[in-house]
Amino acid sequence: MPGATKHSAFDWRKRYARNLWLTDLLVLIWVVCGTQIVWLGFGDVPLSTDNFFGLSNVSYWLFSAALIILWTWSLGLIDSRSHRVIGTGTTEYVRVTRASFSLFGAIAIVAFLTRIDIARGYLLISLPIGVILLVYVRWLWRQWLVSNRRVGTYSARALFGRFRDRDRQYRP
Numbered sequence: 001m002p003g004a005t006k007h008s009a010f011d012w013r014k015r016y017a018r019n020l021w022l023t024d025l026l027v028l029i030w031v032v033c034g035t036q037i038v039w040l041g042f043g044d045v046p047l048s049t050d051n052f053f054g055l056s057n058v059s060y061w062l063f064s065a066a067l068i069i070l071w072t073w074s075l076g077l078i079d080s081r082s083h084r085v086i087g088t089g090t091t092e093y094v095r096v097t098r099a100s101f102s103l104f105g106a107i108a109i110v111a112f113l114t115r116i117d118i119a120r121g122y123l124l125i126s127l128p129i130g131v132i133l134l135v136y137v138r139w140l141w142r143q144w145l146v147s148n149r150r151v152g153t154y155s156a157r158a159l160f161g162r163f164r165d166r167d168r169q170y171r172p
Contacts (some may be wrong), residue, residue, distance in 0.1 A: 012153075013083040016141075016145065016154070017082075020081045020086070020141060021076070021081060023137050023141070024075055025072050028068045028130060028134075031126055032064045032068050035122055035126045036060055038125070039121050040060055040122065044060075045059070047118065071099075071103055074099040074100070074102065075096060075100075078098060078102075079095065086142075086145070087142055092142075093135050093138060096138060097135065101127070107123065
C-alpha cells in the first residue's frame with residue numbers, strides 16, 4: 001500500500017477493538033438499565049445485603065453500574081476483542097457467551113454465599129438478552145468488516161510459503 005506506515009496494519013485492529021468495546025458498553029448499559037427499569041421500575045429499590053460486612057442496603061442502580069463494569073471487564077479479560085479472534089470463526093462469539101455465563105455464575109455463587117438477595121428475574125432477563133444482543137452486535141460489526149475486506153481494507157498481511165524440493169528431506 002502506498003504511503004502505508006509500518007504500524008498502519010495494526011492501527012485498524014486497535015480502532016476496531018475500541019469500537020467493539022464502545023458498542024459492548026452501550027449494549028450492556030441498555031440491557032442492564034432497561035432490565036432494571038422493566039423489572040424493578042424507576043424507583044430507588046434497595047438490594048438487600050443482610051448487613052454483609054457492615055454494608056447497609058445498596059441501591060440496585062449501584063449494583064447495575066457494577067454489573068455493567070464487571071461484564072465489560074470480563075469480556076476484555078477473556079480476550080473477546082483480541083485481533084486474533086475478531087472477524088473469523090466462532091471463537092469471538094463463544095468467548096462473549098463464556099464470559100457472560102461465567103460472570104453471572106460467579107455473581108450467583110457470591111450472592112448465595114453472602115446471602116445477598118438479588119432479584120433472580122433481573123438476572124434471568126439480563127443474561128440472555130445481553131448475550132443475544134452482544135453476539136448480534138458483534139455479528140453486525142463482522143458484516144461491516146467483511147464488506148471492507150472485500151474492497152481491500154481492514155485486512156492483515158499474511159506470508160505464505162511452500163516447501164521446495166530440496167527442503168523435503170528435512171520434513172519428518
